[in-house]
Amino acid sequence: MPRRQANQPVVKEMPQPELFLNRELAALEFNFRVLAQARDTSIPLLERLRFLSIVANNLDEFFEVRVAMLKQRHQFGSAQPGPDGMTSAELLPRIRERVLELVRAQYSTWQDELGPALAAEDIHFLTRKQWTPHQRRWLQGYFENEVLPVLSPLGLDPAHPFPRILNKTLNIAVVLQGRDAFGHEGHMALVRAPRSLPRIIRIPEEVSGKGDNYVFLAELLQSFVDMMFPGFKVAGSYQFRVTRNSELIVEEEEVENLALALSEELLGRGYARPVRLEIGSDCPQSIVSMLISNFELEETDVYRCDGPVNIIRAGLVYDELERPALKFPRFVPTLPTALGNGRKMFETLSQRDILLHHPYESFGAVVDLLREAVQDTDVLAIKQTLYRAGKDTPLVDLLVEAARNGKDVTVVIELRARFDEEANIRLATRLQEAGVQVVYGVVGFKTHAKMMLIVRRESGHLRRYVHLSTGNYHQANSRLYTDIGLMTSHPEIGEDIHKVFQQLSGLGPMISLKRLLHSPFTLYKSVLEKIEREAEHARQGRPARIVAKLNALNESHVVEALYAAAQAGVEIDLIVRGACALRPGLPGISERIRVRSIVGRFLEHSRVYWFANDDAPEIYCASADWMERNLMRRIEIGFPILDPALAARVYDETLANYLADNTQAWLLDSDGHYTRATPGADAPHSAQQTLLERLCGATSSN
Template identity: 50%
Template sequence: MTDASSEIKPIDLNSSEYYINRELSHLQFNIRVLEQALDDTHPLLDRLFFLCIFSKNLDEFYEVRVANLTQQLVYAREQAGADGMHPQQVLNAIHTLCSTTVERQYEILNDTMLPALAQENILFLRRADWTEQQREWVRSYFEDSIQPLVSPIGLDPSHPFPRLVNKSLNFIVALEGKDAFGRETGLAIIPAPRSLPRIIRIPDELAGGGDKFIFLSSMIHEFADDLFPGMSVKGCYQFRVTRNADLEIDHDDTADLATALEDELHSRNFGEEMRLEVADNCPEELINFLLKQFNLEANDLYKVNGPVNLGRLMEVIGQINRPDLQYTTYTPGLPKHIKFNKSIFESIREKDVLLLHPFESFTPVVDLLREAAKDPNVKAIKQTLYRTGAKSEIVNALVDAARSGKEVTVVIELRARFDEEENLYLANRLQEAGAVVVYGVVGYKTHAKMMLIVRKEGDKYKRYVHLGTGNYHAGNARAYTDYSFMTCDDSIGEDVHKVFQQLTGMGEALRIKKLFHAPFTLHKKLIELVDRERANAEAGKPALIRMKANGLTEPKLIKALYKASQAGVRVELIIRGMCCLRPGIEGVSENIEVRSVIGRFLEHSRVYYFLNNGKDEIYAASADLMERNLLNRVETAFPIENNKLKERMKSELEVYMLDNCQAWILQQDGSYVRAQPAADQELVKAQSILLETLAASAG
């Protein structure tokens, strides 16, 4: 007879204890970014850049993620994820973590960054430090450039609290005395002119050497009395409110997506209030007054010891000519068979082209489109655009192609968050040139990165394809790590053609041979490939899964990875941002390692590798391992079948797994610990190795 107490309780992989909350995981990524500001292996101005990026990331987190959680509560649409946390619990945890982290950010600024910059004669001058000449210059700047643009608002029954723009710099002013009409309001608001820079460089002749800057807020503080003649300013305190900036479009009630989006863009600056940042020396009664005006609670308040928007510090980096304080420049590399005096079509016909940006140049991708635009044998071009840039060479080439009479079809994703206005402009420009512009599929963002060129060769048409893991944005290609793949493989060309058919036309899902295609096959195929590794392990065969992505949150895929781990499959995950999987749990995920690499470049490539009992398969993709990508977007994953290219990608994944300097290892509790090389270990920095290996010259 078996003792019931000795029976092993079966493991329920649906249990919330095995999943990390995605929002809290997202915050952990932002914390890793902030920690780069303390890493003196980065040049000083790049450390300042990381400090600024943390602020910008946190702004977007509140504008979108916190806004979403708050809306769930307001409209009683609470949704608990696989982690089981109620939205209110998540909001409470966010406040606790953000309060600590924002305080740390300002400590890094005041105690580390500003002193380090001062040592390099880069100073942000406080009012007490101005020389008499500098003060006179500031007064002139205030009178000539600030005062004519400022509209101070006294608060009284006829001047209610103004509706302030999202993330704008403002001041609450305590006043004493009567104005020209005999009013004693006691309070006023000064909105800082949005057209002015937030940090102003002092002319070199007044700086006394080095780089000297003054905050716009300091100038307004100094001369606030001039804005209220005859009254006395008793206190002037900066503040900023962050609003819900996520656009909501009712697809069921929208006849024209572009028009609906234009209407929504006007309201983005005035969404519901989510967060109040205020100078830490602001009196409590004024803070409480502001909280009341914005309908915010104490948990939505952040008192800061410095400028309320540290993201604006990024403005100064371009004004400082100190190459010794930034990463050295480099020339991206090119595969040997691609030459600038040779047709790119000829290069692709010779063999498939694989590029890893930014270590390798993005120019061949642009050249492919430029050459296609001019080539009389090219009859049609089809392209997806998600984030491209206002001055895009890609768009210029598409415009040229359309004007020369080629059949140009462009699928533009108008709803690419915070790029909507730019994409509307690009859509209009392409339409005016004669291109056919479509906005994808209602309810599904088009996130796939595809270019299809149809060229007449002899008496047949040949398809040339570019597929990528990143956007068609030349600037991003110098800052983000992404793969580009160019081929004229007939099957892949036909697959891409069919995906475009589905995007621009209507009909049932078409059978696709080589690509995995969300929202139809990608999710199912990934789980099948994970399950195949599990079956191999159970049969005593070698098994290995390596996946690189920006996020892993999809519960069914996580569950499949847990099962693979339980069967003995080694699972190695390189997840830059949010990850809901808990590694290292005995009996569940002890065979899983999750690491995040944060370095000079933003990791952005998506790669899926499966050992497949020695017949390894590797895919690059536009999709992260998240619900939205796998189930609610148009995405593609494409196979790399050339053995040399496969071996190359495998080795590039391997170097990320060996990184012991810029990798952070995910712990069971959702925190991350930075990898540390052992005393006898060689230092391994994945990005540095790839730069040395692939770039034509590295500084």
């Protein structure tokens, strides 16, 4: 690596806006990379269908949160340009242009690629034109018996105004001709599909014969819409779907009970301000104009869909179909060797740290640790954070059992975890009823840290056992997301976690931690200091390198610090799954920075920071990305991997392994475009497949 002399100038004047990619546009680009998975014929077919559904779900959330926020700021004239210098007035048209490209590609993938490929495997999503007479008779009976009784079609006139339409629900706009019983001429009508109705209907095998045959609910409603309006001629029916602002706004300082305030706010979420209208591609402009008027939208908020407006529902068949040849090969997560010797976990952890790399290694080890704590009479207290827990996690049952066993149990539940607010309120209520002390975090700061503390009496003294993780205590996600977990009894880490829990529950003063990086207090400052330390090493001609694995990177001062370090001579490799605001490869600024994104079978979720530190490397795993919200507005933890063997393993598995990936990696250029890496003359290397083979013994590739 070229080395600079200490007296060389290292920082050039940097025009700020030109140095940053826009975070919203960068977030959209991630979905193109996911869509590429849906189009990749080397991936099992039902997995491709699942990737298509993921794109649709991501796009929903993008509009519900990011676009909604931009539109709201633009409406009130309060939007300040981001680091890239782009105002909301400039950004919204750019977003629309890119979303239109994504939607076209999405439906082209569905119509031209996945549909025919599924049909070739005898999996059919049938349209009306494809129904056999036998299928039509069965579907008509299903409609009459299962669907029609729960529908409430609504004709539109002055006495029947446009109804409230719930967020992301399926609806049919109907044009009627003829007179009703009261002498009124034909009119418009709406059919709202209740959420109780299945969005995908499977036709029984005895009706369809060979294969798996499905019908979208929208197709069923449009096919038998005339049965809902007897006496009228249906001149047209058109499916549509509206997306609304889903951000909950609660002035926390002004409420006495956050759970109650959020519960009340949730009641109105489904009817908040609309931000997007999806409509069938065949819908006439007159109907579109009517819907735009009623939703108080603009033409630029309309997205025409060449297929079902709720294409996300196609992914529902993934879990239903037992077609192993069309899915990724099954694998069995393993346990670290140190946990397979029959010894108690406390005995093992008293002697060594244990690293867990999910999903390759089982989340069951975390459950076993808590279960052992619940049953151990020497355990006095258990403290845990819960951000997203999932519906069927055994952890909650164990926390309830621990409280009933007389242990002191404290759980910090983040009620404001986006889209999990309602579930977390129910969870908090259940735990409180069992005698658990429940804390809702800190006003103004989301508690995003993932940590569990167990206090145990041993030989007359108290000892702390800790589990820390980059991911949530969510057992289902632990099979789908890559994350790093650490179990340790290190005294200083235990003391640090004890102080953090004290601060969360007691709202105590500033605390001083020995080992952990703690947002919003020391994490941001420490990251900047460690980047500058690498820059200084480079200026002194010493080894200097930074490697970081993140979900997103957009904090402007961190980006600027990385640019300055690169100019000082630091080699920097960033593995950023989603939105990255940094521009790599800018002449004289970021030529030493390389950015890649890995998109594969598992969602990359672990955050790992590695600093060369003059041949005395430091490595941290964290719950925090290098984003403004994580570094400044959340409670986050970065924890060091102190055991040299485990530190080497984390570096090898999560960093070096991913930098070598040449099959699932996408390389970012300075213009914000991603190019898929190819093996070229090298042997193909998939980071995820390598870990499946190494840790789980799996031998099959994608």
